[in-house]
Amino acid sequence: MSEKKAVIFDLDGTLLDRDRSITSFIKRQYAKFSHHFLHISEEQFQQTFISLDQRGCVWKDLVYQTMLDNYGLTSIRWEELLADYMQSFHEHCLPFDDLDTVLKKLREEGYVLGLITNGLTDFQSKNMKALGIDALMDVILISEKEGIKKPDPAIFHRALHLLDISPGQSIYVGDHPVNDIKGALDAEMKAIWKKDPGWDPTFSHDTVIEILTELPPAAEKLLKRKW
Numbered sequence: 001m002s003e004k005k006a007v008i009f010d011l012d013g014t015l016l017d018r019d020r021s022i023t024s025f026i027k028r029q030y031a032k033f034s035h036h037f038l039h040i041s042e043e044q045f046q047q048t049f050i051s052l053d054q055r056g057c058v059w060k061d062l063v064y065q066t067m068l069d070n071y072g073l074t075s076i077r078w079e080e081l082l083a084d085y086m087q088s089f090h091e092h093c094l095p096f097d098d099l100d101t102v103l104k105k106l107r108e109e110g111y112v113l114g115l116i117t118n119g120l121t122d123f124q125s126k127n128m129k130a131l132g133i134d135a136l137m138d139v140i141l142i143s144e145k146e147g148i149k150k151p152d153p154a155i156f157h158r159a160l161h162l163l164d165i166s167p168g169q170s171i172y173v174g175d176h177p178v179n180d181i182k183g184a185l186d187a188e189m190k191a192i193w194k195k196d197p198g199w200d201p202t203f204s205h206d207t208v209i210e211i212l213t214e215l216p217p218a219a220e221k222l223l224k225r226k227w
Helices: 018-032 043-054 060-073 076-090 099-108 121-131 153-161 176-188 212-224
Strands: 005-009 111-117 139-142 170-174 192-194
Touching: 005 153, 018 043, 018 076, 043 060, 060 076, 060 111, 076 099, 076 121, 099 111, 099 212, 121 139, 139 153, 153 170, 153 176, 170 176, 170 212, 176 192, 192 212
Parallel strands: 005 111, 005 170, 111 139, 170 192
Antiparallel strands: none
16 A cells, blocks of 8 residues: 555534534424424423434434424424434534635645545435535545444445555544544554543543644644654
């Protein structure tokens, strides 16, 4: 393999500000279907969704079924809410600050770029397109299409193979301690944690960023490290 260098990203919580995006979408969904939620406030609807969603770890069919059951709603079907989510969430996708600037800077510094995300192919593809990052990536792997998902090292190895890059010259950037950091390290890649204590307050890692603008210098320093 040639000694190119790569930065490969997670999507949700790393490039996509999922918390803000979900809040924006839920506000719009509540307004659209508010005639069904006469005894439920927007705040209640939003808090219930976020609690059941568990930061994206619970399938939305179960989220909506549980919501309607909890509220005793029969005038609307959970399938309608799910279809609205699948069809419209991308319209509310918001990036973390300086996303485009940082990706272009990494390009200028000679990195090839990639993305590995768990999720449904069409759904995640629309979200990436909404952020305008699909055209900036040299490889994109989505778990549904690939038939494997993070933290399985195989999906990381597949990305490296497609990029023709050795693990030692590649960095994975993500917010999840297991799916992202452990998965990348198990694939013998280097890893940068985009800090999010919401997953595990006890988790720590030797290379951490809090905002995307910290990434280029952190990546350069990490690749120079010999241990």
